[in-house]
Amino acid sequence: MNFITVKKAKEIIxxxxxxxxxxxxSLKDSLHYYTAQNIYAPLDVPNFDNSAMDGYAFSYKxxxxxxxxxxxxxxxxxxxxxxxxxxxxAVRIFTGAPIPHxxxxxxxxxxxxxxxxxxxxxxxxxxxxxxxxxxxxQSKKGDLLISSNTxxxxxxxxxxxxxxxxxxxxxxxxxxxxxxxxxELTEVGNPLEFGQIYETNSWALQAALQELNILPTILIKVKxxxxxxxxxIKKAWEKADILLITGGISVGDYDFxxxxxxxxGTKKLFxxxxxxxxxxxxxxxxxxxxxxxxxxxxxxxxxCFYQYVQPFIEGIKGRKNFYEEKYLGALSSxxxxxxxxxxxxxxxxxxxxxxxxxxxxxxxxxSFSKSNCIAEIDGGPRxxxxxxxxxxWKI
Numbered sequence: 001m002n003f004i005t006v007k008k009a010k011e012i013i014x015x016x017x018x019x020x021x022x023x024x025x026s027l028k029d030s031l032h033y034y035t036a037q038n039i040y041a042p043l044d045v046p047n048f049d050n051s052a053m054d055g056y057a058f059s060y061k062x063x064x065x066x067x068x069x070x071x072x073x074x075x076x077x078x079x080x081x082x083x084x085x086x087x088x089x090a091v092r093i094f095t096g097a098p099i100p101h102x103x104x105x106x107x108x109x110x111x112x113x114x115x116x117x118x119x120x121x122x123x124x125x126x127x128x129x130x131x132x133x134x135x136x137x138q139s140k141k142g143d144l145l146i147s148s149n150t151x152x153x154x155x156x157x158x159x160x161x162x163x164x165x166x167x168x169x170x171x172x173x174x175x176x177x178x179x180x181x182x183x184e185l186t187e188v189g190n191p192l193e194f195g196q197i198y199e200t201n202s203w204a205l206q207a208a209l210q211e212l213n214i215l216p217t218i219l220i221k222v223k224x225x226x227x228x229x230x231x232x233i234k235k236a237w238e239k240a241d242i243l244l245i246t247g248g249i250s251v252g253d254y255d256f257x258x259x260x261x262x263x264x265g266t267k268k269l270f271x272x273x274x275x276x277x278x279x280x281x282x283x284x285x286x287x288x289x290x291x292x293x294x295x296x297x298x299x300x301x302x303x304c305f306y307q308y309v310q311p312f313i314e315g316i317k318g319r320k321n322f323y324e325e326k327y328l329g330a331l332s333s334x335x336x337x338x339x340x341x342x343x344x345x346x347x348x349x350x351x352x353x354x355x356x357x358x359x360x361x362x363x364x365x366x367s368f369s370k371s372n373c374i375a376e377i378d379g380g381p382r383x384x385x386x387x388x389x390x391x392x393w394k395i
Contacts, residue, residue, distance in 0.1 A: 003274040006307075006342045006378070012269050013283060013308055014322045016290060017315035020172040027160060030152045032213035033170035034318025039146040044136035045162055049099040050077075052131045056112055056119060057103035058090035060128035069119045075100065090119055099132055106131035139163075149318045171318040177218040177240030178205050179232050181247040181257065182296060185221065200365065201246040201301050208305050212313055216240075224248060230260040233291075237264065241289055242316075244309065247296030250280045257293050258282055266291060275342045277362035278304040297362035303344045306374060306395050325394040329354035335377070335384045342378040346371040349392055371395065 004012075022036040051057060058069050072089045075082060077096035085091065085102030093099075093106060108131065111123040139145060145163070146156060152170070160168065185199035186192055202219055209216060218239045222232040229248060236243050248257035262268065266284040273281055277300040282293035290312075294304045311322045332353045337343065346357045346367035354375055357367040376391040377384065384390070 003272040003279065004270050005274050009270055009273050009308065010322065013312050016285065017312060018288065020174060020316055022169045023172045024167050024169050026167055027157060027165050030168060030170055031154065031157055033152050035146055035148050035150045035152065036169040036171045038144055038148050039160065039168060041139045041141050041143045041145050042163055043141050045139045046133050046135055046137065049135050050133050051093045051095055051097050051099060051106050052133050053106065053108050054094050055106050055108040055131065056090050057093045057099055057106045059085065059087065059102055060105040062088055063126060071114065071117050071119065104129060149320050151319065173214050174241040174313060174316045175217040175239060176209055176214055177236040177243045178202055178216045179220045179222060179236055179243065179245045181222050181224055181229060181245065183224045200298050204298060204302050205244055205305065208302065212310065224256065226256045226260065229256040230263060233260050233264055237286065237289060242313065243291040245291065245293045246301050249282050249293040249295060261291060261293065275344060277344065298365045299368060300362040302368055303374065306393060307344060327392050328389045329392045330387050330389055331384055333386050337377055337384060338381050340380050342376065345375040345377065347373050347375040347392065349373045354390065354392060
C-alpha cells in the first residue's frame with residue numbers, strides 16, 4: 001500500500017473537524033474552553049470617570065486662573081456619596097475612586113504640598129484631564145469583547161468578569177477513549193518479568209490530554225488477541241467520540257487493530273504516512289466517531305499525538321488554526337538527512353536556536369524528557385547546514 005504524505009494526512013484530518021454542542025457553563029469553570037458565541041459588552045467599562053492614581057482632584061480652570069484651591073473632602077474607591085465641588089475646592093482622592101462633579105483633573109500626591117489644606121503645586125506640566133480614567137475608555141456598551149472560537153485564558157476570564165459575566169457559552173469537549181494493546185506490557189508498580197516492559201503509553205496519552213484539559217472517558221488495556229481487541233474497541237465506541245489506540249496497527253501476525261476496526265464498521269480514511277517515527281498510523285471514522293490507531297512505540301505515540309491528534313481535538317474544541325504550534329528555528333549544528341521521509345525529531349529550542357537531540361529511536365523516550373519542541377525536516381537526503389531555518393512544533 002502506498003504511504004500518504006504528512007501534508008495529505010493533515011488535510012484529511014483537518015476536513016473531519018466537527019462542531020460540538022454548545023454548552024452554558026459558569027465563568028469560573030471556563031478556563032481552557034473556547035467561546036461558542038461572540039460576546040458583547042453589557043455596560044461601559046469603566047462605568048464612571050475615576051482616578052488613575054492617589055492624589056488630588058480639582059478643576060483645571062481654577063488652576064489656570066491661579067485660584068487658591070482648598071482640599072475640602074476625601075473620596076476613596078468604593079464611595080458612592082460623592083460631593084460636587086465648588087470653585088476653589090479640591091478633593092483628596094484615591095485610585096479607582098469616582099471623580100466628583102466639578103473636577104476634571106487629578107495630580108499625583110507626590111507632586112503636591114499642602115499648606116493649611118491648600119494645594120501647592122510642584123509640577124509645571126499639568127494638563128487638563130490628566131490621570132482620569134474616563135467612562136467607557138476601555139470598552140463601551142455593545143462593543144465586541146471576545147469573538148467566537150477564542151480560547152479562554154486567565155486574561156480572558158478576568159476581562160469578562162470585569163463586565164459582570166457569570167456564565168457563557170462554550171464548545172463542549174469531545175469524549176476521548178484510550179485502548180493500549182500488547183502482551184509484553186506490565187503495569188507500573190508491578191515487578192518486571194523477563195521479556196516484559198512497563199506500560200507507558202496510557203500514562204503519556206493521559207498526561208497529553210490533561211494538557212488539553214481533558215480526562216479520558218474510558219481506558220482499556222488489552223492483550224494481542226483478535227476477539228479481545230474487537231470487544232475492547234466495541235466497548236470503547238460506546239463512550240468515546242474519539243478513540244486513541246496504541247499498538248497492534250502494523251502488519252505482524254499479532255496486529256489485530258485494523259481488522260477489528262473495520263469489522264465494526266469503521267471507514268478507513270488513511271493508513272500509513274511517509275514519516276519517521278510513526279509510519280503505520282491509521283485514521284478512520286464510524287459515523288460521527290473517529291479513531292487514531294497509533295504505533296506502539298512510545299516516542300511514535302507522542303509524536304503522532306502532537307502532530308495529528310492534538311490539532312484535531314483543539315479544532316473540535318473551537319480553535320481555528322490547525323497549525324498553531326508551528327514556528328521556525330535555526331539549526332545549531334549541521335544535520336544529515338539520509339532518506340525521503342518527513343522526519344519528526346525531538347529537539348530543544350532556545351532563543352531561536354535548535355538543537356536536535358540524540359536518542360531519536362521510536363522506542364526511546366529519554367529525548368522527549370529533554371525536548372521542548374519537535375523539529376520537522378522533509379525533502380530528500382541532504383546536509384542541512386548550521387543556521388538553516390527549519391519548522392518546529394511546540395510541545
